[in-house]
Amino acid sequence: MTNSKILLIIGFVWPEPNSSAAGSRMLQLIEAFIGFGYHITFASACAKTDKAFDLKNIGVNTASIQLNNSSFDDFITDLNPHVVLFDRFMIEEQFGWLVAQHCPDAVRILDTEDLHFLRKGRQMALNAGKPFNDYYLYNDFTKREIASIYRCDLSLIISKEEMCILEGEFKIDSDLLLYIPFMLEAVDEEASEALPKFKERTHFITIGNFLHEPNYDAVQYLKETIWPLIRKQLSEVNLHIYGAYATQKVLQLHNVNEGFLIKGFAENVEDVMQNARVCLAPLRFGAGLKGKLIDAMQNGTACVMTSIAAEGMFNISETHDYVADDPQAFADMAVKLYQNEAEWEFYSKYGFNIINERFKKSDFQKILILKVEAITNQLQKHRHQNFIGQLLQHHTLQSTKYMSKWIEAKNRQNPS
Structure with missing residues (x-):
């Protein structure tokens, strides 16, 4: 591609808007980026189901990728995206270090979908028959998801309540977060x-x-x-x-x-x-x-x-x-x-x-794209101000990187 706006979305699953709110949300984000001239490739390591939306019908390229496989190195190097969007923190954990290594100048965006650690903590409290409190809020998912938010240049947050939790309870810099709820057509x-x-x-x-x-x-x-x-x-x-x-x-x-x-x-x-x-x-x-x-x-x-x-x-x-x-x-x-x-x-x-x-679509589409463009134009300054993110990028992902390489080597020795 020669266009200066190339977006890679790495999906946890292929979007199924008729099956889940997450699928609808993903299509809303895709529509926003298409509307502002981005060329999009959607890639996932997950198998497609018969309910998956046909992204090619809206001009989105698709690619199947593999976990813990060096083929992703060639894929992302050839694509050379300017923006990479991770669909949920687990995807950032798996692919974030590879994106940082091969496309260091690409803006890294995390779409949280919802705060998984909040949902998990509430489930733990319910199962224990206890009121939800800080004991359940500060769970292992919390550590992983907050780390992922710091490693990214921007995280999309779907709920104002969750914005308050991240900024208030966890003191995350507001420059790293953007409130983008569902983006919907008005009902006239x-x-x-x-x-x-x-x-x-x-x-x-x-x-x-x-x-x-x-x-x-x-x-x-x-x-x-x-x-x-x-x-x-x-x-x-x-x-x-x-x-x-x-x-x-x-x-x-x-x-x-x-x-x-x-x-x-x-x-x-x-x-x-x-x-x-x-x-x-x-x-x-x-x-x-x-x-x-x-x-x-x-x-x-x-x-x-x-x-x-x-x-x-x-x-x-x-x-x-x-x-x-x-x-x-x-x-x-x-x-x-x-x-x-x-x-x-x-x-x-x-x-x-x-x-x-x-949930006015046109308003939030503009807010999203303007924020991404602003970060793109001052990426190094933006990252310099996020020292915790740099720290985590340097140390935490080393373990992810070497674990992934170990799994890849093991898979080569024992092909299924």
Whole structure:
């Protein structure tokens, strides 16, 4: 390529926008860079599934790469990108030192997706039956992810709550972080008016990729605790549960008599969301922004959620009448919203306002590209001010480098 703007994205997986919020997020980032003239190559060591988005249709080159294999050296040297985006910190751990070695002048960006250490710490606390506190916040994932953030020139943070944690609790320089939430098209009045109204909708819905542990836990929590409380008050109403990669342990939760219906992968999220009256999001741990709430709000479906689900989606000072962590309160809210047309209409429209005010695509696309260009133009100065990052780049990655080379040598001796 001769174009001066070459972006390499190294993906944890191939984007599946119909399966997960992470897939949608990745396509939003790709769209932003394409819009500002970048030539993009997306590479991953992961196998493609039949749900993977065809990136070639939007002009993105693709490449399959291998872990712990010197073929990546030739690949990245030939491509010679100006910007490299790592899809989650695990990818930066695996490939960051190679990018730094072969393309030292490339801007290194980490897309955290969400803070994995925050999600992991909350899961640990839940499993222990304890309140979440600093003991769970400062876990081994925290050390790895914070180190990755320091090694990169810029990290994209999807939630303002997570920005506060990184800047406040961990004192990370704001120059290394950029708040980029979901970047969405506005829902105009004509589109919102065309959506099905209260009386045209029936039943409850929840949706989420079952490979994502918070989603599976939420479905179990619904099955065992919340749904019986709702069903006791609304005996003829069903809960439709959608999500990609439903395993046998998910499918066995299906029970027609209880109105607990595992529907599996939703070919068209808009259709199933618009048919439902209320979306339930009883997440007990997690981080980032929740794609199921975005899907609901875009389609005019009112939501009941836990505080974990609501985090980062609404202004910190806002109170939301349909956020509850107590199961009985959650169930009562769900029943009220399902039965009260005026309340439902208010929160249906409230969702459109959130989409239009907080996730405006054009604004955040411009913010992202301007920041990347600013770092590109003063890269050495930017790195000089990040001494901890230099320190980690020098020392920590030496162990990663030599471990990778040892694995590569071992693989050559014992080919599978």
